[in-house]
Amino acid sequence: MRSELTEFTGMNLHFRLFICSLFLSFVGWSQNRIPPLTRMDSEQAAANYQQYCALCHGEEREGDAADYAPSLKSKSLMSTMPLNFLASSIGFGRPGTPMAAYLDEMGGPMSMREIFTLSVWLKQIAGHEQIELPLDPIGGDLENGQLLFRQKCAQCHGKKGEGVEGPALANPAFLAFATDAYIHYAITNGRDETQMKAYNKELSEEERNDLTHYIRSLASGWSPEPKELAPYPNPEDYTLNPLGAHPEFQLKQGRYVPMDQVLNALNEKKRMVILDTRTSSEWHNAHIPGAIPMPYYISEMEVDKDLPKDGTWIIAYCACPHAASDKIINMLRKKGFENTAVIDEGFFKWLDAQYPITAGQMR
Ligand code: HEC
Ligand code: HEC
Structure with missing residues (x-):
């Protein structure tokens, strides 16, 4: 087991991502089908959470302890964010925001295995059943989406979606993983117990489609690149x-x-x-x-x-x-x-x- 793990951790990053996505599609995205963590893995994940994440996301995962970090326990987030999206948010971070990359190959402190274990732990401890969202793109009126965004969303998400109190939505690493249905779901249902309210009453289905389409148009393409790490100073x-x-x-x-x-x-x-x-x-x-x-x-x-x-x-x-x-x-x-x-x-x-x-x- 140990040698397999060493072999795995020694692989090229893209290849490992490929392996991980294969593994994940094999076990399926559904939380129910992810095997439960051993007690030792859970304890290690809980300790890693406190050491690395609690500073901003709060000791109880409630969010907003610093930097307007989102809640990592809201039902809306935890039931719609697939495991690979969660793990990549931790491993590669959200460039240009306070959310850093934690993967060792990006210069961070955690191994791929630790990140996956932490992701599974976050899902399991939140305890919400996974909602499978469709993968189809959502079309809409771009101009109207932009107008609505400026009126209703920019005060928290920034004029260009760069993030202020609300997370950066124009972020390439976010948009590389967030599907249209995921974005639409967040707008429609909000994020429970956070500043992000549900817009299902205030905005029509069509308007929420326009917004989703506009946010999607801010994508610029992104893929994780391992780094040549600089030597630490003496x-x-x-x-x-x-x-x-x-x-x-x-x-x-x-x-x-x-x-x-x-x-x-x-x-x-x-x-x-x-x-x-x-x-x-x-x-x-x-x-x-x-x-x-x-x-x-x-x-x-x-x-x-x-x-x-x-x-x-x-x-x-x-x-x-x-x-x-x-x-x-x-x-x-x-x-x-x-x-x-x-x-x-x-x-x-x-x-x-x-x-x-x-x-x-x-x-
Ligand atoms: C009062 C501030 C505020 C306003 C106004 C607001 N949001 Fe949010 N939004 C937030 C916060 C804060 C979060 C993160 C919540 C959390 O998970 O803790 C968020 C989360 C989101 C997310 C999920 C992002 C992710 O990383 O999963 C989307 C999508 C989103 N907002 C879109 C919108 C759109 C579109 C509008 C306008 C119709 C809007 N928001 C208006 C504060 C706001
Ligand atoms: C220095 C503060 C800080 C620390 C420490 C931190 N985060 Fe974050 N995290 C943030 C902020 C801020 C965001 C929102 C970034 C944005 O604007 O998109 C975020 C976003 C996220 C998201 C995406 C959530 C969403 O709604 O899209 C996940 C998942 C996440 N962090 C997990 C973690 C985990 C797990 C750790 C520990 C390994 C961690 N973070 C450590 C500040 C932090």
Whole structure:
């Protein structure tokens, strides 16, 4: 068994995806037909959920703990999202949103097996029967769909569907897996116990078709690509500009440093350590130059390994903009690190401002 697993994990990503989809079509999408997890697998999945997901999706999977992350227990989502869609949302994330890729081949912390086990666990613990939706495309009036979208949906999903409080609907990774019927179902039934209400009364069937057709038109094509992963920095390179002076940061609420102060300190070659507290795959995509990966799911035991404890400023950032970095900074402060801060605006604002970044190596 072990050697089969090793062989499987060593395969090329596309081939493994192919295998997984074969496996899934063999057992069928229906939740009833997925064999129940062993107790050990369930316990491991529950622990992985708390370590990797609870920060944003909440300890009870209720959503909205940070970053407007969706509920992972709503009946509407869990009964309509097929297992391969769920697993790929976790493995490949939703590029350009705070939902990172967790698959090891994308630079994330989880194996394919762990991701599948977690997906099955999420379905089983939600306990809703799978609703089989048709695969046929839904046609509609594009212009009217766009008009309705601007009037009714853009305030939460963004003018171009880029996501605000509601998830990004124009997201290529979302649209690569979401069928028209899946989108239509979400509009019609909403997502129970979330901000997304059911539009079955407010909008006619035709209008919901128009909206679905419009959202589909935002697809741009996407397929997961494994990455050539950049090597992690050596501990001796953690401190930037070791011979430079200490920066003088003015913190808000004793914790948050505005990003322009960090940019100045970088430009003036000040001595500091920058921690990227996002999922490691995000560090591989792009990070602030010199930042070292210190993902929010690292244990308290390991968090300060190799960090200088001599008053050197330690600055953390995430996309959130605070949840992950706060968690790491809290751990460091508890351990007696003195000069620590969180970049107030977070990485997306840093990108928007076109401040410097280092891109990871892509294949
Ligand atoms: C008040 C804010 C709000 C408005 C208005 C709103 N949505 Fe949503 N929508 C959300 C949120 C929040 C979610 C995620 C809910 C969850 O699962 O936690 C969501 C989820 C969705 C999803 C499912 C996405 C997925 O990843 O599965 C679709 C599709 C969707 N909305 C379409 C629409 C359309 C079309 C409209 C306009 C008719 C609309 N929404 C209006 C907030 C909103
Ligand atoms: C840093 C915050 C964060 C963390 C940590 C996180 N997520 Fe997410 N997740 C999000 C956000 C935000 C979205 C919505 C993205 C968008 O706009 O499309 C999302 C979307 C999802 C979706 C798609 C749901 C839908 O309605 O379409 C799934 C499934 C999911 N996450 C599962 C997980 C799992 C499982 C983990 C842990 C392995 C995890 N997430 C960790 C923030 C996070």
